[in-house]
Amino acid sequence: MHRHDLALIGFGGVNRALAEIIHSRGTALADDLGFELRVVAITDLRLGSLMQADGIDLEAVFAMAEGATFAGMPGGAAVPQNDFVIRSTTADIVVEATFTNPVDGEPAVSHVRAALESGKSVTTTNKGPVALAGAELRRIAEEHGARFEHEGAVMSGTPVLRFASDMLRGTRISGVEGILNGTSNFVLGRMEAGATLAEAVAEAQALGYAEADPTADIEGSDVQLKVVILANEILGAGITTADVVRRGISAISPEDIAAAAAEGRRWKLIGSAVRTPDGGVAASVEPVALPLAHPLAGVSGATNAVSFDTDLLGTVTVSGPGAGRMETAYALLSDIIAIDAHQRAGVEAAR
Ligand SMILES: NC(=O)c1ccc[n+]([C@@H]2O[C@H](COP(=O)([O-])OP(=O)(O)OC[C@H]3O[C@@H](n4cnc5c(N)ncnc54)[C@H](O)[C@@H]3O)[C@@H](O)[C@H]2O)c1
Numbered sequence: 001m002h003r004h005d006l007a008l009i010g011f012g013g014v015n016r017a018l019a020e021i022i023h024s025r026g027t028a029l030a031d032d033l034g035f036e037l038r039v040v041a042i043t044d045l046r047l048g049s050l051m052q053a054d055g056i057d058l059e060a061v062f063a064m065a066e067g068a069t070f071a072g073m074p075g076g077a078a079v080p081q082n083d084f085v086i087r088s089t090t091a092d093i094v095v096e097a098t099f100t101n102p103v104d105g106e107p108a109v110s111h112v113r114a115a116l117e118s119g120k121s122v123t124t125t126n127k128g129p130v131a132l133a134g135a136e137l138r139r140i141a142e143e144h145g146a147r148f149e150h151e152g153a154v155m156s157g158t159p160v161l162r163f164a165s166d167m168l169r170g171t172r173i174s175g176v177e178g179i180l181n182g183t184s185n186f187v188l189g190r191m192e193a194g195a196t197l198a199e200a201v202a203e204a205q206a207l208g209y210a211e212a213d214p215t216a217d218i219e220g221s222d223v224q225l226k227v228v229i230l231a232n233e234i235l236g237a238g239i240t241t242a243d244v245v246r247r248g249i250s251a252i253s254p255e256d257i258a259a260a261a262a263e264g265r266r267w268k269l270i271g272s273a274v275r276t277p278d279g280g281v282a283a284s285v286e287p288v289a290l291p292l293a294h295p296l297a298g299v300s301g302a303t304n305a306v307s308f309d310t311d312l313l314g315t316v317t318v319s320g321p322g323a324g325r326m327e328t329a330y331a332l333l334s335d336i337i338a339i340d341a342h343q344r345a346g347v348e349a350a351r
């Protein structure tokens, strides 16, 4: 059976969950997928770097004490030598899951670029590189015969990007609208139940939904990146974050929530991108008090939903987890499966 070796860049909630899936499912996962997975490198801001070409003992990594680093382990160092690891690792797939930087996407853009330039395929859940440098990175991937996969950049493990690109082929999509941030949706629900904004954000952080800086969730910049990704990849819009009008939920008070409830409405943070008659795309992120009968009004907790307006099918809605460590690790696994399928198709075609 063939194998893919992985380098994990960032070892927080999501990449740790991927390592747990690989470790706990072992041969059953390999039998299911038709290939084996092995982690040969890990780098993290807090842990340093670790490279073991014969496969890292994940149990030893999971057992590390709080505050410990990889220094002292064979192939380990106390500092995260990201660029060195990405370029010199024996891994064939680099898994980028460091913090999302909504301003310029760095250093993740550089991580992805370095991996692709050295002929390694990349899977990432990091929205920065996809929204802010997606076109460039796809071009580099193509030039180096590698793949750049990023299903988890929108709606975590719920397959919304591949759904639109693969399953809705042949129908014209004129607009995309939805609830695209798990944290803010969870927070609005908790505030409806009486929690303060700060309490609800702390709960979302503990559950692994929030960004390292949860301002991105609350003020809408996380959704802004996702709207750029949807607009560019599904509508072919070629827009940037500057083209997406943005308002978050921080100004919504308990009184606003009560007033909406009294009118049979519920606040939701809605991201949308819609084709305009002049051939452009209008995109926005803003809180909307939806009537309870609206299909998105019932989407609760960290669940997200996105509706595609199509000419042949009408409106098609996909709903599922929008955040969560394990849910997002599944997105990485689905990307690895896609990379493997693409490579196998290439081998078949070359025969
Ligand atoms: N958690 C979710 O529900 C979710 C869902 C979809 C997408 N994402 C995205 O996935 C990525 C990872 O999310 P997470 O929940 O694991 O975050 P996290 O904060 O738990 O982990 C990020 C890890 O990256 C490390 N890191 C940050 N900058 C680094 C650098 N320059 N070099 C090396 N390591 C670095 C941090 O030390 C941390 O351990 C983020 O970009 C996030 O936006 C997360």
Ligand SMILES: N[C@@H](CCO)C(=O)O
Pocket (backbone or CB within 6 Å): 153, 155, 156, 180, 181, 182, 183, 184, 209, 210, 211, 217, 222, 322, 323, 324
């Ligand atoms: N912080 C994000 C993670 C998924 O991108 C959210 O809450 O939706």
